[in-house]
Amino acid sequence: MRQKIEFMKSIENHEPVTFDRFDLHSALLRGVDAAGFETARPIQVATIPAALEGQDILGLAQTGTGKTAAFALPLLDELTGHRHKATRALILAPTRELATQIAAEISLLSRFTKVKLAIIFGGVPQHKQVSILRSRPEIVVGCPGRVLDLVEQGLLRLDQVETLVLDEADHMFDMGFLPTIRRILRALPSDRQNLMFSATMPKEIRHLADDILRDPHVVELNDSAPAALVDHGLVHVVERRKRELLDHFLDLEDCKTAIVFTRTKHRARRLAEQLSKAGRRAVALQGNMSQSQRDRAMAGFRSRRFDILVATDVAARGIDVSGVTHVLNFDVPTTPEAYTHRIGRTGRSEQSGIACTFVTREDHAWLRATEKMIGSAIRREKIAGFESDVQVEASEPHSKSRSQRTYRSRSRSGSQGSRRGQPSRGRRRSRSA
Numbered sequence: 001m002r003q004k005i006e007f008m009k010s011i012e013n014h015e016p017v018t019f020d021r022f023d024l025h026s027a028l029l030r031g032v033d034a035a036g037f038e039t040a041r042p043i044q045v046a047t048i049p050a051a052l053e054g055q056d057i058l059g060l061a062q063t064g065t066g067k068t069a070a071f072a073l074p075l076l077d078e079l080t081g082h083r084h085k086a087t088r089a090l091i092l093a094p095t096r097e098l099a100t101q102i103a104a105e106i107s108l109l110s111r112f113t114k115v116k117l118a119i120i121f122g123g124v125p126q127h128k129q130v131s132i133l134r135s136r137p138e139i140v141v142g143c144p145g146r147v148l149d150l151v152e153q154g155l156l157r158l159d160q161v162e163t164l165v166l167d168e169a170d171h172m173f174d175m176g177f178l179p180t181i182r183r184i185l186r187a188l189p190s191d192r193q194n195l196m197f198s199a200t201m202p203k204e205i206r207h208l209a210d211d212i213l214r215d216p217h218v219v220e221l222n223d224s225a226p227a228a229l230v231d232h233g234l235v236h237v238v239e240r241r242k243r244e245l246l247d248h249f250l251d252l253e254d255c256k257t258a259i260v261f262t263r264t265k266h267r268a269r270r271l272a273e274q275l276s277k278a279g280r281r282a283v284a285l286q287g288n289m290s291q292s293q294r295d296r297a298m299a300g301f302r303s304r305r306f307d308i309l310v311a312t313d314v315a316a317r318g319i320d321v322s323g324v325t326h327v328l329n330f331d332v333p334t335t336p337e338a339y340t341h342r343i344g345r346t347g348r349s350e351q352s353g354i355a356c357t358f359v360t361r362e363d364h365a366w367l368r369a370t371e372k373m374i375g376s377a378i379r380r381e382k383i384a385g386f387e388s389d390v391q392v393e394a395s396e397p398h399s400k401s402r403s404q405r406t407y408r409s410r411s412r413s414g415s416q417g418s419r420r421g422q423p424s425r426g427r428r429r430s431r432s433a
Helices: 002-012 026-034 042-052 067-079 096-109 127-133 144-152 169-174 178-186 203-212 239-250 265-277 291-302 336-343 361-374
Strands: 057-061 089-092 117-120 139-142 163-167 193-198 217-221 230-236 258-261 282-285 308-311 326-329 353-359 379-382
Touching: 026 067, 026 096, 042 057, 042 067, 042 217, 057 067, 067 089, 067 096, 067 163, 067 193, 089 144, 089 178, 096 117, 096 139, 096 291, 117 127, 117 144, 127 144, 139 144, 144 178, 163 169, 169 178, 169 193, 193 203, 239 258, 239 265, 239 326, 239 353, 265 282, 265 308, 282 291, 291 308, 326 336, 336 353, 336 361
Parallel strands: 057 193, 057 217, 089 139, 089 163, 117 139, 163 193, 230 353, 230 379, 258 308, 258 326, 282 308, 326 353
Antiparallel strands: none
16 A cells, blocks of 8 residues: 555656566566666556556546556566466457557567467457467457357357456447447456556446446546647638648648548548549558458558558557657547547657647537537637638637637657455465465
8 A cells, every 4th residue: 555655646746657666577577678668657657556456447548648558567467477378367459459559568568478468359260369269378358249259159268367458448338349248247257357448438338337347446547638748629621621621731841640530431441542642652441441451551551651541430549659740530530539539649658749620510519519528628720721611619719819820830749455355365466476
């Protein structure tokens, strides 16, 4: 308890916390150093000590703030040093891209350990995944649908799982995964640790978290508000001039690499083709693509073979690409919650980013709901040549100094207890030492 109090004081005083203060296994600390992690992020400082003690966790923080390491490090600390020859941790994610990202970060952190990991998701033949499962990995990262399929086929056993992680939990609920998750829960031991992380947790689904978590350690860091390092605004535009407005942003000197979000798969594909024909290095990422096509698109974007990724909301969560300077919402998201996730694709790893949303008259209801959710107005940008385009009334009046700023090229940089009913458990590692 003293350690947790000291960590919380460090957050309040804005003091840096190094990872050796968590008393992690030495091999794991080598992985942390190799990954280039110097000091812990606030979500990590606030949750890792409680997770090491075996508590359930509910962690709410914006995307790009280090949630993956916040749950991965306690898991790996428990498993490092000996082989378990059974699946001891199950991590569920809503999309293939997020599952892949989680697995990649865990592999990086565990590179000096003998912990084995498997990743499973749909859209690809299952035989290779089944082959990996036969090696009895300690950690399984997967999407709910394929995980349940393999459990029901008897190819994935979860009866020895000690820790369940739900990452981007609100998105899994929104996508209709709740019935699948409940069926997976029935295959898990009731005596387990539960870690739930998300960028948002709307009130209407908070009770679903209450059904899964037991006396959780709750951490909320700027719940629904966009990350502070994301400079976000909107531009009023008529539908027929969106492409012209997009070209304006892509031509800015500081727009080095951008993610452009569209509402439909067809529009993402068509817009990427149009941009490519115009001489820009653009690629689409949308749900009708095969897994191999999606992998190639992401690999090309990460390697900077493509400067522009045109995506549907399949990419709004879980895509962690360093150095994305701009997020451009060609179409507004379908929900207010999705706004935070979309613009969170920039301003990651303590580097600043710019986001802009193209708003038409038809988007009035979405704008009001989104500003209400984030608790503040989204700054109105004024761009030369678009002054006469449709004007959408905001949910609240704004002063001219805030709402009529001229958008200009910008470039900035930044820097990176025991569970209820089990008072004698203590730190989780003691059970398998």
